[in-house]
Amino acid sequence: MTSIATPRPSTLTPTELSLIHAYWRAANYLSVGQIYLLANPLLREPLLLEHVKPRLLGHWGTTPGLNFIYVHLNRLIRRHDLSMLYIAGPGHGGPGLVANTYLEGSYSELYAEIPAGEEGLRRLFKQFSFPGGIPSHAAPETPGSIHEGGELGYSLAHAYGAAFDHPELLVACVIGDGEAETGPLAGSWHSNKFLNPKTDGAVLPILHLNGYKIANPTVLSRLGHEELDSLLRGYGHLPYYVEGNDPDLMHELMARTLEQIHADIAAIQRRARQEGVQERPIWPMIVLRSPKGWTGPKEVDGKPVEGTWRAHQVPLAGLSENPEHLQQLETWLRSYVPEELFDEAGALRPELTALAPTGERRMGMNPVANGGLMRRDLELPDxxxxxVDVPEPxxxxxxxxxxxxxxxxxxxxxxxxxxxxxxxxxxxxxxxxxxxxxxxxxxxxxxxxxxxxxxxxxxxxxxxxxxxxxxxxxxxxxxxxxxxxxxxxxxxxxxxxxxxxxxxxxxxxxxxxxxxxxxxxxxxxxxxxxxxxxxxxxxxxxxxxxxxxxxxxxxxxxxxxxxxxxxxxxxxxxxxxxxxxxxxxxxxxxxPQWLTMNEAALHCAAGLGIWTWASTDEGADPDVVMACAGDVPTLETLAAVTLLREFFPDLKIRVVNVVDLMTLQPESEHPHGLSDAAFDQIFTSSSPIIFAYHGYPWLIHRLTYRRTGHANLHVRGFKERGTTTTPFDMTVLNDLDRFHLAIDVIDRVPRLGEVGAEVRQQLLAKLDEHRAYVQETGDDLPEVRNWRWTADGMTTRQDD
Missing domain, CATH: 3.40.50.970 (Thiamin diphosphate (ThDP)-binding fold, Pyr/PP domains)
Structure with missing residues (x-):
């Protein structure tokens, strides 16, 4: 389908066309008002500088296109009683989403402090991108939104995610042509290969080509029609084209196109759900080509704005330094003829209000966009x-x-x-x-x-x-x-x-x-x-x-x-x-598996704990605390404990395992955090702590720097030393292995200073033996590969 006019019967009656265009004007007016106005929301007096926000923030360029799409989707919803979700890839078009949810009544229903009427409009305008107000994106505060769009590239993936397992849902996803240049969005076109028309909903991608990003043209907008069409068909879509800048022609073309697409989707779903057809369908999509900043200022300071990158954010800035800009802003706002759109009380006129769906059919109130309303607890097996049966650790x-x-x-x-x-x-x-x-x-x-x-x-x-x-x-x-x-x-x-x-x-x-x-x-x-x-x-x-x-x-x-x-x-x-x-x-x-299921459940509920079966302190103050977080650090810690038990039978060792990393923080920083008293009871406030950690070691210091015994904490973890090698050699390269951990204990426990010297030499020699063995055989030492923990904590080896 193309935008070339053909002598077909009109989809819209003259009255319907007039009303749709008026509704679009209302959405555009509210969008501009949010960006600029602090007061005088309906221009019932001449616009003064004091009516304008001191800091102008927001994005105009994409917004009129988003508004155009919204009003036409409203029409489709009402005609066919559809459940529809609106995802705005150009999430910085937030004023449009806020405007439309306000016009349909969703906004005031959720935010009673912003009612319909002139005072509600003033509050709506003031809060936008204003301290204590709302962001300029389609943020969580925006009714109907599940996609903020702060970082571009994810709208289409979010749309398909929402469509899975919602067979009644149609997700309209507007993709900005700047966003279309990102890697994630380019990959997301393949999502249609994973959408089952029998059990899932449908996604309608709407590629909005307005020609420009912040300061540059966009790639897809400059492609020739044949190349763009081939690209989109190659992705598995049937593209329909809605192109132009004449509002009347565009309204008619958009309405006609959406009717055809609704019929296409219904046919696809009928074939899958009633006729049992299983092959992947070719889903329809829309390419909407409209001017950037459509209906905004054509020219500012002698330079073109509408249809250029200059329309991207705030077309008229520096109003206090440029009085002519203030006059131009008033002209722009009055071009939407607000007195025709809103009644004396400032509410949208009834004939326009009637264009919006009602109840949960409003896109701002669709329960799918407030997923907690749809969420049901999982039925989880015990x-x-x-x-795993663990008779002994x-x-x-x-x-x-x-x-x-x-x-x-x-x-x-x-x-x-x-x-x-x-x-x-x-x-x-x-x-x-x-x-x-x-x-x-x-x-x-x-x-x-x-x-x-x-x-x-x-x-x-x-x-x-x-x-x-x-x-x-x-x-x-x-x-x-x-x-x-x-x-x-x-x-x-x-x-x-x-x-x-x-x-x-x-x-x-x-x-x-x-x-x-x-x-x-x-x-x-x-x-x-x-x-x-x-x-x-x-x-x-x-x-x-x-x-x-x-x-x-x-x-x-x-x-x-x-x-x-x-x-x-x-x-x-x-x-x-x-x-x-x-x-x-x-x-x-x-x-190795360490805990029975009952032990595991209790340990996970606590988040961390002393493994008494691996410890030798018997509840007394330990000579050293050996802490670990992660499966391999736990293994190496326990192997180090067996070495120390062999060499120093009277050494009092406390083994602490951490499952929930958040417990290391103070309770003032995280709800899972331990109190200082509880932390000191487990880790002590004076004993050296040798902590074997799965990740980068400085994170543990960051989490515990306020603790009383932090100066005694010595963390070993990944130090960005890696290569193609053996499993155990990975720990050796990063000083996380059992031999380094045991040496660390010898170095940190004062009373082992002299008696441990010979043992230290033996452990260093074992590291030398390891290096030579790995380089010769390409495998780890048999005593490492076959190490097992025993009930008395002594080393058990099963040599090759």
């Missing part, structure tokens, strides 16, 4: 029934994530329409493949005889894009679902900023009364730094934890379960939680 081995996979298998069986597992082609690699006994991987492309675990009905979402997995999960949880994102630890950094944006959204949402709690965003990091020896330095990075620890304590949780039973307990807790970003770091390789 994780205790999946426990360290007596058996297990693969933590493989054990977790058996539990997740039944989580997915019990929750067939509210839980999904996301990951970038790593579900089997991360040992979670037991889930395939319940469900397959979502796949709507052709399936070959050599393929395994693929189905259009699958609920494991695998695509080799961390951006898509994260974006889908965010959209899915924000619209009421539950999920888990499994990823290699080093590559979760691909979505650092995405997770940060989501954490900010959740934190803000906690303080908005009408926002209902949504399911937590759960991230499982495995294939972690200490067991990426075979892949080399590129795969060795535990720094995501540091990033998350910068976020507000109200939202972020980080867990480091040391074995399978603690991983089960932690994950059960995370899937039950709401409004958090939960980060779990767990290994997938065979490793």
């Amino acid at each position: 994780f205790r029934e999946y426990a 360290g007596s058996v081995e297990g693969e933590a994530t493989r054990v977790l996979g058996t539990w997740l298998r039944d989580v997915m069986r019990n929750n067939p329409s509210t839980f999904r597992l996301f990951g970038p082609d790593e579900t089997a690699s991360n040992r979670l493949d037991s889930v395939y006994a319940t469900t397959s991987k979502t796949w709507l492309e052709p399936i070959l005889s050599t393929d395994e675990h693929l189905s259009p009905e699958g609920r494991v979402m695998e695509v080799l894009s961390e951006h898509l997995c994260e974006g889908w999960l965010e959209g899915y949880t924000l619209s009421g679902g539950h999920g888990l994102f499994s990823c290699y630890e080093a590559f979760i950094h691909v979505v650092d900023s995405m997770v940060g944006q989501h954490a900010k959204w959740l934190n803000t949402s906690r303080h908005i009364p009408w926002r209902r709690p949504v399911a937590s965003l759960n991230i499982l990091l495995t294939s972690h730094v200490w067991r990426q020896d075979h892949n080399g330095l590129s795969h060795q990075d535990p720094g995501f934890i540091d990033l998350m620890m910068n976020k507000t304590a109200d939202v972020v949780r980080v867990y480091l379960p040391p074995d399978a039973n603690t991983l089960l307990s932690v994950t059960d807790h995370c899937l039950r939680s709401q409004q958090y970003v939960n980060v779990i770091v767990a290994g997938k390789q065979p490793a």
Whole structure:
């Protein structure tokens, strides 16, 4: 379809066209008013400088296009009784979303202090980008929004995430042409290959080409029609084109196009749901080409504005220094003829109010956009029934994530329409493949005889894009679902900023009364730094934890379960939680199992604790505290304890394991934090603390610097020393191994100074032996590979 006029019957009657155009003018007027006005909201007196905000903030350029789309979607909703979600990729077009939700009544319903009428308009205008008010983006405060758009690139992934498992929903996703240049958005076009028309809703991408970013033209807007059309068809879409700048022609064309698209989507869903057609459909989309800053100033200071990059933010600035700009602003505002749009009380005229949907059909009040209204608690199997039997600590081995996979298998069986597992082609690699006994991987492309675990009905979402997995999960949880994102630890950094944006959204949402709690965003990091020896330095990075620890304590949780039973307990807790970003770091390789299920549940509930079975202090003041967080640091700490027990039988050692990293902070900094008294009871205030930590060591210092005994704390962790080597050599390279830990104790415990000298030499010699053995054989020492903990804590070796 093109924008060329054809002699077809009009979709809009003259009256309907006039009303739609008036409604659009009202939305544009309110948008400009939010950017500029502090008072005189209906221009019932001449505009003065005192009526204008002292600081002008906001984005005009994309907003009229967003308003144009909104009014036409309203029409489609009313004609076909649709449930529709509006996602504005150009989230900085916030004034348009606020304006439209105010016009439809959603805003005043949720914010009674901003009623319909002149005073409500004044308050609406003043609060925008104003201290104590609301942001300029489509933030959590904006009714109907699940996408802020502060960082561009994620709108389409969020849209598809929201559409999964909502078969009645149509998600209209407006994609800015600047946003379309980002990598995440480019990958997001492939989301249509994962949308099942039988069980999911539909997504309508609307690529809004207004030609410019902040200061440059956009790539897609300059492509020739044939090239752009080929690109979009290649992505699997049928593009319809709405192009021009004449409002009457554009209104008619948009209305006609949306009617055709509604018919296309209905036909696709009918074939899938009633006729049983399973092949992947070609979904429709819209390319809307309109001027940037449409209906705004054509020219300012002799330079063109409408249709150029100059319309991007505030077209008329410096009003106090340029009186002619103030006059031009008044002319611009009056061009929308507000007296025709609002009655004497300042309320939208009834004939215009009637254009908006009502109740939950309003896009600002769709319950899917307030996902806590849709969220239902998961039916979780009792994780205790999946426990590894641990007769004695360290007596058996297990693969933590493989054990977790058996539990997740039944989580997915019990929750067939509210839980999904996301990951970038790593579900089997991360040992979670037991889930395939319940469900397959979502796949709507052709399936070959050599393929395994693929189905259009699958609920494991695998695509080799961390951006898509994260974006889908965010959209899915924000619209009421539950999920888990499994990823290699080093590559979760691909979505650092995405997770940060989501954490900010959740934190803000906690303080908005009408926002209902949504399911937590759960991230499982495995294939972690200490067991990426075979892949080399590129795969060795535990720094995501540091990033998350910068976020507000109200939202972020980080867990480091040391074995399978603690991983089960932690994950059960995370899937039950709401409004958090939960980060779990767990290994997938065979490793000793330390705690029974009952012990694990109690340990995880406390967040950290003394392992008395591994300690020798017997409740007295210890000579040294050996703390650990993470599965490999726990293993190396316990191996170091066995060495010290052999060499120094009278040494009083206290072993402390940390599962919940947040417990290390003071209670004033985090709700999980220990009081100073409790912290000192566990770690003491005077004994040296040797802390083996999974990640970068300085984080532990940062979390504990206020503690009484911080000067006694010595942390060993990843020091950015990695290569392709053996598992144990990874710990040696970073001084986290059992020999370095034991040497550290000798160096830190005063009474071992003289008696420990010979032992220290033996341990250094053992490190030399290790290096030579690794370089000769390519494997770790047999006494390291085959080490086992025993009930008396003495070293047991099973030599080759």
